[in-house]
Amino acid sequence: MSLRHALLGLLSDRPASGYDLLKLFDTSLATVWPATQSQIYTELTKLARGGLITVAAEGPRGRKEYALTEEGMAELRRWLTETTPQRNTRSEILLRVFFLGVLTPGQAQTYLAELADMSAQGEESLRRLAESIDWDDDNLSSYGRIVLEYGLRFNAMRREWAEWAAGQIT
DSSP states (O other): OOHHHHHHHHHHHHHHHHHHHHHHHIIITTTTSOHHHHHHHHEEEEEEEEEEEEEEEGGGGGGGEEEEOOOHHHHHHHHHHHOOOOOOOOHHHHHHHHOOOOOHHHHHHHHHHHHHHHHOOOOOOOHHHHHHHHOOOOHHHHHHHHHHHHHHHHHHHHHHHHHHHHHOOO
């Protein structure tokens, strides 16, 4: 996935400013595809230059509201239907677990306990996020809830696994 497609997807729902998109990232996509303010604004400039979005309105202090063009919607649909998602094969967490044998059993168990705690905190953070959002009936809310549920289940699974793994170390 690329930031470009994330922005096109967010703009497929309604026009938004860079600030609005940053807030949407913070409340919806941060768990799957985090982005900084500078990354978002840089990509918006590229998308506008490429004709995939347009500046639909300009406001005070240079505020721009962006809207998806027909070409942008076509690119989003092409990406969704004609490309295969990249398989994420890198995990620093699991790479470290693979080499925990160089530590004492106590140190390895501590690492796994910290991983379990981190996962529990992630799950709790997502629960608070879910409770703080005024969900609509639009597509972003409907599918956003599905992605949020993935994050909740993933964190719960990782916590349970880390607890199990710590018990395997003797």
